[in-house]
Amino acid sequence: MAALTTVVAAAAATAVAGAVAGAGAATGTSVGAAPAPQQNDGCFSTSGGIRPFQLQNWKQKVSRTKKAEFIRTAEKFKNQVIIIEKDKHSHFYNQRSDFRIEHSMLEELENKLINSRKTERAKIQQQLAKIHNNVKKLQYQLKDVKPTPDFVEKLREMMEEIENAINTFKEEQRLIYEELIKEEKTTNNELNAISRKIDLWALGNSETEKAFRAISSKVPVDKVIPSTLPEEVVDFEKFLQQTGGRQGGWDDYDHQNFVKVRNKHKGKPAFVEEVLEYLPGRTQDEVQQHENWYQKFLALEERKKELKEEEEKEKKQLKERQRQFKLKLLLESYTQQKKEQEEVLKLEKEIREKAEKADKRKTAADEISRFQERDLHKLELKILDRQAKEDEKAEKQRRMAKLKEKVENNVSRDPSRLYKPTKGWKERTKNIGPTGSGRVLHIPHRAIPTWRQGI
Template identity: 50%
Template structure:
């Protein structure tokens, strides 16, 4: 029940990643999605094929059962039964052989995946430590791990101890080949490490002796202990890193606060300087305004004085014009008077001459 629950949860998590269209890794997941669909189709096809083979075998068995209901004690009947049984046996053997080959292929693929996952797990553990020198470890084969002095100075002691153990004992499989080690792991896990697993392991690993398995068991026990220590060490290292990160964040927070206070102080100084500039600007504007008013008043005074002067000039001009007109009129009147007097004199002289002429004429006539 727990296994099915775990599988269901893993499937749920997997589908949550594969089919999440909002994921940042949608392009990469789409490749996995296609692979998943292909594998699902392949599994359905294989299941249908197996069901077809089993159905065929089942039909043969049913036919045999029908024949056995009507047993006939004849050589022909016996030969027929023998032929049917051989046919069923051949079909079963062929099915078992095909499934065995498929199982062995899956087992090999499982070993490859487990080895790759183990290697990736070690890579992730070393990456987690954050040291660039660990890149040297990542480039080495999993079966022969070399831990040099440079790495010892950068890796936790438990990690170095684990890597040295792998180097000394033949890597992740303890010197065994992948197939034997995976069989050992499968049976050992099945029996949860109890000694009852020994007989089953010996049954599956014909080329291994009991001493080999006991020695490998001892190696595996030590492997688990050292691996656990390594994981705990990395966990502690992570915790320490988190604490240092927390201190660093606190320091950054403090520096940020100081920077903010400094910026606030600088801003206050800028604001004060701006206010002083505005105050001076106000004073200057008031002074300019005052000067402008004074200048305007001065201009108005000058203009008023100028207008007065111009008015005086106009008055003088008007007076002179009046005097000139009066003089002209008087002169004209004088000239007319003189002309009139002249005409009167001339008239008087003319009258005098006429009178004299008349008198002379009278005198002449009297003579």
């Protein structure tokens, strides 16, 4: 019954985790993540890289595989619970007339547990339905994203509400699991105590031993002792039944005095005489027979004790192997998760690097185009400047030609004119006489400072 509750709760937790993972993926692609830059189809889409939607499909495929595996495990547990329930009902109903009162108590307890499971299941379904509706609302809001602060704040509040609901649900389930584990441990301890009591019933007082002897005289020992017990335990129980129980057919007083004196002498033969003093009603042969019986009893009991220690040791080893196996499973699960995370990070890194390379190629192409346009513009300006200079030169030559046409040169040729002085030279060699004569009235001097005047 506890297993069924655990399976239902685990299935519910997995369904919620899947729904929230889907919502988180949708939120990350619509609100949290910036819009991806447009790729250059000519240099990126044909390079054979992994696109983001391929990565998303891979994640969804892994999630579906895990969900399918969990559902198969849950179905397996469910079938096991059904089989156990059938076995339980068959045992109870076959012995219903013998244990009517006990069976009615068990039926009442079972009905209470069934009602409790139904109530708990309804509560879990209600919580899951509420979380599912909130996730659906969030997905509906993400279909029409508005880049406004109010809309982003609304989405954040909805996501926080969903997260709080999931955390509350997980905390409640964790507390329920802890309580179930405590109840399971308590039940195991009670069952172990009852099992020990059942084992001790065969080791009762002398009256019980006499009853066992009476039974053993009528019923074979193999039918009294279960055949599923170890051989050493069976031998020990047979020995007790055949020889009068744990006191060898003696009463409690005689046996206790025998054991006290024997322990005092540490099993030496001299203790027989002292036993006869304590037990005057016993003969030496009876004491010697009881000594032989007691030695065999101690040997069988020691063997049973060793067997019990071996069983406890095997149980500890089994628990240790189970613990190691669980640790191995956890380690393998952690290694697998880490490997998957590394693969995802590697794919994301490759996608990011390819996108960066595409951006760089696009930027380089834009720069090359811009430089080519600049060089072409400079070349056009240079050609225009050269053409303007050529046009200006041609215009100047044309004007000079027109001026030459207007000015007529009618000077006759005179070789003797070459040796004649020019007008400039004549002006230079011309004799200039004095401009006048007379008394100089004033000679200019430098000015005298005011502070030196009159000195």
